[in-house]
């Protein structure tokens with residue numbers, strides 16, 4: 001099956017790598033030509049690192065890279081059996097994209113979103129055939145993280161969720177069925193994790209490095225909350241927090257913080273911009 005991916009940022013590029021490694025032809029589209037070229041390079045570099053470690057042969061590397069077709073032309077998605085969207089976390093933009101996409105793909109093509117926080121039902125509602133719509137939520141970095149949340153919407157046809165779980169497994173990932181509720185499983189638990197860490201910082205209980213150190217060295221966490229937020233990017237993370245907060249009818253448990261909002265407004269997105277809670281200059 002040929003698989004289309006829309007959005008070639010951090011997630012789209014990683015997802016393309018996973019799916020091409022599993023043997024599918026991938027069409028990777030982005031509206032931004034530079035982002036598309038960067039994605040092509042990052043996939044090649046990431047696969048080269050695996051080859052250097054002896055985890056991939058030179059032939060497999062070449063074949064995998066050749067399976068990823070970079071494009072800016074959505075018409076090339078006409079032969080896709082599945083399209084996974086990984087563009088900006090904005091409901092109206094995602095809905096508009098799926099309207100365009102449905103005019104191109106065949107009636108049997110499954111449509112999926114990698115949204116972190118938006119309701120799957122609300123994106124599906126923009127489609128003419130919402131019964132073929134589903135959430136397939138990867139974690140960052142997609143080639144490394146094993147878990148993939150599979151989220152049927154109320155409109156999703158019976159049986160599709162099982163087919164997608166099987167497909168996800170064939171990509172070497174571990175699927176988990178999640179309900180279409182804000183943040184699904186991981187991002188729901190993660191909101192209070194980040195929120196409480198920021199509140200501790202604001203209350204002067206401990207600084208960023210101490211909280212991260214305590215959680216990793218003593219708490220058994222792989223990454224501390226501030227390191228993780230800087231890694232994800234405050235542009236993405238802040239939007240997800242706002243979205244989950246609103247989706248839970250403004251439940252104070254999920255309230256965003258001004259500390260993170262100011263980082264977001266300043267463009268201090270973390271690793272990707274060289275500055276967030278930490279400085280990466």
Ligand code: NAD
Pocket residue numbers: 006007008009010011012029030031032035085086087088089090093097114115116117137138139140232233236240
């Ligand atoms: P990103 O900003 O790195 O990449 C998004 C890409 O989409 C950009 O290259 C942009 O040019 C492109 N784009 C935007 N609008 C487009 C359109 N209309 N048509 C074509 N391309 C378009 O973002 P990301 O971190 O890869 O996140 C993408 C999606 O995945 C979001 O929905 C996000 O919530 C979700 N997600 C992110 C993470 C994470 O940790 N970053 C984890 C899981 C899911």
